[in-house]
Amino acid sequence: MIEEKRVGQHVVRFVEDERVEIEFHGDLDWEDGAALFRETDQVLLSEGRIYVLCDVTDLGRLTRRAMHNVRDRPRTDAHRFLAYVGARFGMRVMIDLVDRASKLLGQEQVTYRFFDAHEEARAWLVQMRRVSGVPTPGDEPAATG
Secondary structure: OOEEEEEOOEEEEEOOOOEEEEEEEEEEOHHHHHHHHHHHHHHHHHHOEEEEEEEEEEEEEEOHHHHHHHHHOOOOOOEEEEEEEOOOHHHHHHHHHHHHHHHHOOOOOEEEEEEOOHHHHHHHHHHHHHHOOOOOOOOOOOOOO
16 A cells, blocks of 8 residues: 655655555645655655655755755664665755765765666665665465465
């Protein structure tokens, strides 16, 4: 069962235990950014990892305060797998820079890629789930009797 929540103009879908899809629409301000992190961090802290498809096709601008959410959020040992769909060049550069800074400071365990289509992004997230040793639906071994 898919649970869907609205955070401002943005939509968060809880697809499976560890898989979340976020659609960004319009600008992302501090309040919405903090609320999105609260939603995804609940999954991250309970499962120890999270697989997120971020559709940034319709994302406007990120306010300066919204960017502070990334910098100031509490750090965990949990791993984030992020698949970005629809990221324009400037967004890709910003994501790469934030990732490099976080890794230099030893603050994040993030694996991410950019995609043009949702299907490719979902397939990559399934692959990352397998690589990280988490069974995906349909992968469970058949019962023998």
